[in-house]
Amino acid sequence: MAVLGGNRIVLQALRFQKVDLRYFRRTGAYSNSFHVAVPATASCGRPDGWGFTRHYSSEAKDELRVKYLDGDDSGIVVFGINRPKSKNAISKNLVKLMSEAVDDVKKNSKVRSVIICSLVPGIFCAGADLKERAKMHQSEVGPFVSKARALITELGNLPMPTIAAIDGAALGGGLEMALSCDIRVSSNNAKMGLVEAKLAIIPGAGGTQRLPRCIGVSVAKELIFAARVVDGVEACRIGLVSHSVEQNPSGDSAYLRALELAREFNPQGPIAIRMAKLAINQGIEVDLSTGLAIEEACYSQLVVLNTKVSVLFFKVIPTKDRLEGLAAFREKRTPRFKGE
Helix, strand or coil, X not given: CHHHHHHHHHHHHHHHCCCCHXXXXXXXXXXXXXXXXXXXXXXXXXXXXXXXXXXXXXXXXXXXXXXXXXXXXXXXXXXXXXXXXXXXXXXXXXXXXXXXXXXXXXXXXXXXXXXXXXXXXXXXXXXXXXXXHHHCCHHHHHHHHHHHXXXXXXXXXXXXXXXXXXXXXXXXXXXXXXXXXXXXXXXXXXXXXXXXXXXXXXXXXCHHHHHHHHHCHHHHHHHHHXXXXXXXXXXXXXXXXXXXXXXXXXXXXXXXXXXXXHHHHCCCCHHHHHHHHHHXXXXXXXXXXXXXXXXXXXXXXXXXXXXXXXXXXXXXCCCHHHHHHXXXXXHCCCCCCCCC
């Protein structure tokens, strides 16, 4: 029963993410014409300049800058939040731009990892744009909150690794956005907290669910009840971030560490990385027996539904990457994975 349950969970997850083997094996150029090659020299250090980006909207088009790195960093995509006057607060326009960016990378089999960072010094994201919220008609508030929540959920459901580079304050919805990422890296002086209780509300974009899963129920309750803000060092101690690095004069130490991590992921088999993420994300929510069945299903990589007997069968299909990995091991060389 655990195996059958695990198989069903994986099938549902794959359908939810709109992922199938055709998606994984798709080859050729990027699926959207806006992808512009970035010189390899531009992929090092803080993503300044941002000359090669897609502007998703003619209105406030610079609030999100998306950069597809090239050269040795090909496959790494950087989302740069850029609302300096509002401390990168989450606005209707930013939600729209980020939703479009997330949708684009979700469909792109060439993307191997996504880094979310800030282009505004000292700030990651200050949460909801309360000034904009105050101007909304009451009928607008509910739909906006739903869209913001859906954005963070979609970010968490991206099939490739996601890294939040926190080089400044991540408060309220800003921390909830970071919590939806697979990995969080912060500078030692960054400030993080779910501070909604100060406004007599609760975190509404996954904070009450993701924070306990990240740092444990008791500590999460303490932070949320007290609306406490912690720095990067304390965040690393309690497991809120994986790495806390000394801030540098240019204010981008977390981004640079996130880039190092993405570069570690880049040479690995992309299908394997996506299947591992799916196995971990789905397996952590169920009992061990079902989790092991989910792992087996992800290892098998291909799901076939036999509708006649309503039983899920899994068939091992050797991907080109798997064969390349075996050949590279045999020949004692570095594998050249293509995501096929």
